[in-house]
Amino acid sequence: MAIFICIALLGLGFLFYEAPERGTEPQDAVIPNDKESLFIFVPGEKNDFDxxxxxxxxxxxERAKADYLFGELRKAKAIPASAKLQQLAFGEDGMLYLDVSRAILEQQLDARGEIRVVYALTNSFIASFREVNRVQFLVDGHPVHTLFGVVYTYAPLPFNNDLQEE
Known part of the structure; x- marks a missing residue:
């Protein structure tokens, strides 16, 4: 008799149990986000950045993310196609040392062109790496006073909000 009651209870439990459909996640499940966003600032139609x-x-x-950013900036023609990222190093107090190849200097750029190259790199790296708030440019491992005579790059550069699209 006890066996009959156990079987009856199991049968009733099975009838009233609501199993989730196959392939669906329970509504309370937390799915970790394995993605993050990188931000690329490319020259827009006006004198701004998109x-x-x-x-x-x-x-x-961090290196793979930096290489990806650099590649996207080359694709968008924000920096010369032959420019390469040599190294990057994260310093104290939010400093990023960005060592680029001498190829960054190959183009002859006017003032607007230099500003676009410098701040496409600066803004993209600062926006993409949360701990960074300034970028120090190095060319082949050495600081340079300016790339083309307009933007002073010997000192670390902050994010430039003035160049963003309104």
Whole structure:
């Protein structure tokens, strides 16, 4: 008799149990976000920058994220196609040392062109790396006073809000 009661209770439990449909997540489940956004500032139609967000895997190394940013800036023609990212180093107090190849200097740029190159890099790296608030440019491992005679790059540069699209 006891066996009959146990079987009856199991049968009733099975009838009233609501199983979730296959392939669906329970509504209370927390799905970790494995993506993060990088921000690329490319020259716009006016004298401003357009901000574009791209998603990358959160597990990428800082170097891989930096290489991706650099590649996207080359694709957008914000920096010369032959320019390469040599190294990057995160310093204290939000400083990023960005060492680029001498190819960054190959183009002959006017004042507007230099501002666009310098701040496409500066704004993109500061916006993409939360701990960074200033960028120090190095060319082949050495600081330079200016790339083309307009923007003073010997001192670290902050984000430039004045160049963003309104």
């Amino acid at each position: 901000k574009k967000a791209v998603e990358v895997r959160r597990t990428l190394s």
